[in-house]
Amino acid sequence: MAETANETWAYFEGAFVPLSEAKVSVMTHAFNYGTGCFEGIRAYWNADDGELYAFQMKAHYERLLRSCKTLMIDLKMSADDLCEITSELLRRNDARYDVYIRPLAYKSSLELGPRLNIAADALTIYTRPLGNYLDDTGLSVCISSWTRIDDNAAPARAKITGTYINSALARTEAELNGFDEAIMLTGDGHVAEGSAENIVIVERGTLVTPPTSENILVGITRATVLALAADLGIPVTERRIDRSELYGVDELFFCGTGAQITPVTSVDRRLVGDGAIGPVTHRLQAAFNRAVRGQDAMHRDWCAPVFAGAGVAAD
Ligand code: PMP
Numbered sequence: 001m002a003e004t005a006n007e008t009w010a011y012f013e014g015a016f017v018p019l020s021e022a023k024v025s026v027m028t029h030a031f032n033y034g035t036g037c038f039e040g041i042r043a044y045w046n047a048d049d050g051e052l053y054a055f056q057m058k059a060h061y062e063r064l065l066r067s068c069k070t071l072m073i074d075l076k077m078s079a080d081d082l083c084e085i086t087s088e089l090l091r092r093n094d095a096r097y098d099v100y101i102r103p104l105a106y107k108s109s110l111e112l113g114p115r116l117n118i119a120a121d122a123l124t125i126y127t128r129p130l131g132n133y134l135d136d137t138g139l140s141v142c143i144s145s146w147t148r149i150d151d152n153a154a155p156a157r158a159k160i161t162g163t164y165i166n167s168a169l170a171r172t173e174a175e176l177n178g179f180d181e182a183i184m185l186t187g188d189g190h191v192a193e194g195s196a197e198n199i200v201i202v203e204r205g206t207l208v209t210p211p212t213s214e215n216i217l218v219g220i221t222r223a224t225v226l227a228l229a230a231d232l233g234i235p236v237t238e239r240r241i242d243r244s245e246l247y248g249v250d251e252l253f254f255c256g257t258g259a260q261i262t263p264v265t266s267v268d269r270r271l272v273g274d275g276a277i278g279p280v281t282h283r284l285q286a287a288f289n290r291a292v293r294g295q296d297a298m299h300r301d302w303c304a305p306v307f308a309g310a311g312v313a314a315d
Contacts, residue, residue, distance in 0.1 A: 009092045011085055011125040013108070016092060022124055029107035033114040034162020036106030037067035040257045042130070043090060043099045043306060046293045052095055053294045053303035056220045057083050060257075063220065064103060067158040072116040073105050075123050083304060086125060090306045093127055100130035100258075106161070133258035134197075135180065138265030138277055141194070143243055144170040144182035148192035148215045156192070156215045167195035181254070183246070183267070186215050191241040197254035197262065198222040201241065202280045204250065211238040221255040224302070228287045231298065234280060251278030260292075261285045 012022035030036035039061070043054040061079035068075060075082075086101055093099075102125065109120035146169045149156050154163045166184070174182035174195075183199060186192045191210055193199050198219040200209045207229050212218045229236050246252065252264040252272045261284055263277040272278075290296045294303040 008127065009089060010127075011089050011123070013122045013124065016089065019126060022126065024108070025110060027110040029109045029111065029118065029120070030104075030161065032112075033107075034160065034165075035071060035114070035116065036104050036161040037064060037071055037073065037159050038102060038104045038161060039064045039159060041086070041101040041103070042257050042260075042292070043095065043101060044292045044294075044303075045095075045097050045099075046295070049294060049305075051294070051308055052090060052099070052306040053292070054083070054086065054090070054101070054306055055257075055292045056224065056302050057086060057101075057304045059220045059223070061086075061103070063159065063218075064105060067160060068105050068121075070155060070158040071105075071107070071160065072118075073107065073121040074119075075105055075121060077123070082123075087304065087306050089125055090127060095127060095306070097129050098131060099127050101125065101127050104161070130258075132260070134254070134262045136260070136262055138263045138275075139180040139254070140178075140266045140269075141181045141183055141264050142174050142177060142179040142268055143246075144173060144184045146170045146173065146182070146184060148184040148186050150187050151213075151215055156217055157212070159217055171195035181264075185243060189243065190214060191243060191246065192216055194254050194256075194259070197256035197259040199241075200225060200253055200255060201246065201249040202251035202253075202278060205280065206235045206237055207280070208237045208239060208241060210241055214240065219256055221257055221260070224288065224291070225255050225261065225284060227299070228284055228291065232283060232287060234283075246272075249273070251281050253281045253284075261288050 008019045010019045010022040041060045043052050061082040108122035109118045149166045170182040184192045193216045246267045247270045250273050254262045263281050291299045
């Protein structure tokens with residue numbers, strides 16, 4: 001091993017190795033056919049506690065294992081095992097800052113042919129520092145000309161590497177046309193989600209978000225936001241949303257591990273509300289920012305302490 005004192009570690013196919021040694025062959029099945037699934041997890045540094053909290057880590061790994069089932073990947077590990085490996089990796093990297101964790105489970109075979117019934121499954125996990133992924137002062141978004149992938153073609157519910165071409169096409173088109181982000185519609189024209197975020201609108205004080213059957217990735221931040229809304233007494237409805245509804249809503253925001261809670265202030269050049277970040281979005285952002293750093297006593301179970309919690313996996 002050629003690790004240096006400053007080099008980051010990765011978990012790669014069964015061992016902790018320097019990140020520079022975590023490499024796959026160009027022949028790797030997942031590289032050729034997109035036969036991998038992944039997660040994005042954040043861990044937040046709390047300077048007062050001198051602790052790093054991995055946020056909703058177990059829920060992310062439970063989703064990874066569901067994605068693995070869709071791809072017929074058998075890691076022979078539980079969500080708790082995966083939490084433990086991740087905590088160990090963060091400790092090895094001495095991650096005392098806000099960090100993003102990227103686990104990838106993939107078909108590591110070198111054989112040709114797109115299929116899933118191949119018994120060559122691998123896991124890698126790397127970490128990197130990450131602040132805001134999107135501008136949190138209010139995004140200008142457009143409705144994408146790209147349709148969201150359909151469950152019976154390439155399931156959005158599973159976080160599959162190959163299906164992110166759908167996100168990349170939408171996000172690229174949006175950026176090249178001068179927007180910050182895109183909102184994709186389902187094949188039958190209802191609002192699905194952003195390229196890497198779920199969408200929530202605020203309509204006369206009620207949160208409205210598309211149901212899980214609308215070809216969305218069922219977000220863990222989405223679930224977090226709905227739980228925080230319940231705490232704050234904000235009503236929530238899951239129902240189909242039409243495109244043109246977005247032009248008249250009071251508030252609109254994206255939520256996701258990367259995006260956290262990101263306000264959207266215009267859609268197709270129409271201002272959302274009066275173009276300022278709305279009061280419900282503000283309240284939820286404040287509650288979210290407390291919860292992720294372990295400062296919400298009611299939801300401490302969402303935060304797995306990495307350093308003090310050596311050997312302990314949180315729910
Ligand atoms: N939708 C898509 C397409 C995503 O990539 C993400 C990010 N994982 C989300 C929604 C939000 O999911 P989560 O809150 O679990 O990060």
